[in-house]
């Protein structure tokens with residue numbers, strides 16, 4: 001069987017001003033990166049470069065969340081416009097996913113430093129993106145994040161890489177979650193999927209997935225998973241689900 005093509009090289013994070021959207025090509029779709037303003041550099045409320053309805057929605061958030069919210073909305077709106085779609089206010093749906101026109105398939109992730117949107121014209125596929133700092137958390141998190149088989153696999157890796165490789169699986173699983181949630185519409189636990197990154201010790205590659213869905217849903221006909229270390233920003237992972245029937 002022929003697997004997905006490996007990810008094309010992606011330049012390190014660009015040097016941009018906070019809230020200056022920068023377009024990237026990522027895994028066959030449009031991506032837009034926006035640097036999150038520093039915690040003490042949030043623009044005044046009426047200068048937020050987002051839709052007024054989004055501004056009203058975010059006005060009650062704490063400052064840190066406001067910063068990532070603004071950057072995320074800007075990234076997602078810029079990505080939609082790059083596809084020729086005017087999204088209107090991008091508010092959350094009942095599962096916290098961004099509500100978008102049916103002509104777009106998109107996903108959003110943010111860290112304290114970056115917001116990234118990933119968008120394609122609607123094609124029946126659902127998409128997820130996730131960016132995670134590889135130094136985050138600790139190896140103890142594997143009890144929550146990994147199946148027994150994945151934990152055994154991680155234990156065979158060089159000790160110095162285990163933390164980073166754990167977070168790679170975490171980021172991949174969150175990308176998977178965002179891609180499947182529009183279909184399943186339930187909390188899918190981290191141990192309901194097992195992932196096998198290939199090549200295991202590299203800085204970019206693909207991954208195979210085993211489904212262990214507790215509620216027995218039909219898995220996607222195909223799930224394309226790609227990952228790479230995006231400079232010092234962290235593991236940048238995408239998940240693209242193609243649904244059968």
Ligand SMILES: CC(C)(COP(=O)(O)OP(=O)(O)OC[C@H]1O[C@@H](n2cnc3c(N)ncnc32)[C@H](O)[C@@H]1OP(=O)(O)O)[C@@H](O)C(=O)NCCC(=O)NCCS
Pocket residue numbers: 068069072092095096097098107108109110111129130131173174175176177178179181182187188189190191192193
């Ligand atoms: C929802 C979840 C995946 C978000 O990931 P995160 O690393 O915490 O946060 P990120 O910054 O990467 O992504 C947050 C964005 O994801 C999007 N998002 C949130 N819920 C979503 C959902 N149900 N479906 C799709 N996208 C969703 C939103 O755009 C959100 O940003 P916003 O609130 O500013 O709009 C995570 O919080 C979660 O609940 N995970 C538990 C389940 C899981 O991952 N299982 C893995 C096995 S499949």
